[in-house]
Amino acid sequence: MITSTDILRKLDFFTEPGLKEELAQHGQVASFNKGDVIVRDGQYVKFLPIVLKGAIRVFQQSEDREILLYYVRADETCTMSLAAAYFNNKSTSHGVVTEPTDVLIFPAGMIEQWQLKYPSWNRYMMQMFRTRYDQLINSFQGVAFENIDTRVMDYLKNAARKANNQSVTLSHQQLADELGTTRVVVSRILKDYEHQNKIRLFRGRIELLS
Amino acid sequence: MITSTDILRKLDFFTEPGLKEELAQHGQVASFNKGDVIVRDGQYVKFLPIVLKGAIRVFQQSEDREILLYYVRADETCTMSLAAAYFNNKSTSHGVVTEPTDVLIFPAGMIEQWQLKYPSWNRYMMQMFRTRYDQLINSFQGVAFENIDTRVMDYLKNAARKANNQSVTLSHQQLADELGTTRVVVSRILKDYEHQNKIRLFRGRIELLS
DNA sequence: TCAGAACGGTATCAAAAGATACACAAGCAA
DNA sequence: TTGCTTGTGTATCTTTTGATACCGTTCTGA
Secondary structure, eight states, X not given: OOOHHHHHHHOTTOOOHHHHXXXXXXXXXXXXXXXXXXXXXXXXXXXXXXXXXXXEEEEEEETTEXXXXXXXXXXXXXXXXXXXXXXXXXXXXXXXXXXXXXXEEEETHHHHHHHHHOHHHHHHHXXXXXXXXXXXXXXXXXXXXXXXXXXXXXXXXXXXXXXXXXXXXXXXXXXXXXXXXXXHHHHHHHHHHHHTTSEEEETTEEEEOO | OOOXXXXXXXXXXXXXXXXXXXXXXXXXXXXXXXXXXXXXTTXXXXXXXXXXXXXXXXXXXXXXXXXXXXXXXXXXXXXXXXXXXXXXXXXXXXXXXXXXXXEEEEETHHHHHHHHHOHHHHHHHHHHHHHHHHHHHHHHHHHHHSXXXXXXXXXXXHHHHHHTSSEEEOOHHHHHHHHTSOHHHHHHHHHHHHHTTSEEEETTEEEEOO
């Protein structure tokens, strides 16, 4: 079980003691399992989450297509929720937990109060907005200018680097979803890469060579 | 000539008298002409601009391609500059004036101070971040899921609506740049639309019918 | 152990969009 | 006027990607 002491130790980029106290006081820890839906399109956002452990996949959906915005990982918050909560708007995206996840949630109203009191809170928000925006630009650049084979390889290398492991556990379908294309296309490209000895394919797993 | 009184009257979503005073005190009005470069990739951002009149085109460039992020128009600020200024980073994008433009600029350092003093300043920043992010998602959706012919028509309708005019002054090349494609493709599509009696083409001008 | 789901391989076809090339017209400056 | 630049029309060809269909394999739960 996570205690408030843990929280204070963990979120140490919040430097003001007062802010830490408020985080512990107004915040509540909630745990979720893979598949749990944290935010839904059309729902009002009353609480802002900061992920302590795990990951939330945030995406938008329109008919059959979906567009991946970002993952919220440890120490991060969801800027879509932040904006929606701040303006008391409905969410325009979905947030789904992809692995066992602990989240610190607190009432939307705190956001505005903390802005006026705690510089490190402002830094945090600015940092989050900037990171998300950069990420989105990156994805955009990818979709606009790179061929899918390149994007597949970029994704794999990135995933391998993050996991610190040459082996990426992922099905072709999942990979297709991440890149906004179809399974057949991904399978085709992966097979090519395998023939070029750049990767090796297993069921549900892709291994990077070199 | 724009006076400080003008500024106070214009930016009336800044509700605190103190903030208005500071805007007038620390801010300077600068005028630019079409083609002037306000921000350059790689440059440090020491001043934050708020556009009073006109428009700045903000985009990123990589080799031959460019990606349009947004236009900064009256009452708006450039979130890329805002983030860069706040963190004392170099800019990663270009800002070019596309029509005669007046800008209120003030030192980057004010941003953090105002966050702690003026709620309406915080609202303003949040609003800008949200708007830019939504716009980028929209463009992304377009590029990812719409065919170019649809995007061309969307762009034209949008431009016509904004200008409150069925006639859009724009060359095929410019339109191609906005959409991140090539002139030939745009010409082809426009010709099709003309044959379908949806538009009429002139040199440097496109007229929407219906 | 058996059925069904999830996973992956592959072939065929079609559509979308980029690349290239060339022609001509309109506008502009010397 | 002449020559240069900008804008536009159009044809041809190729590449990339998506759509569809069908197959076998592996895994999992009843």
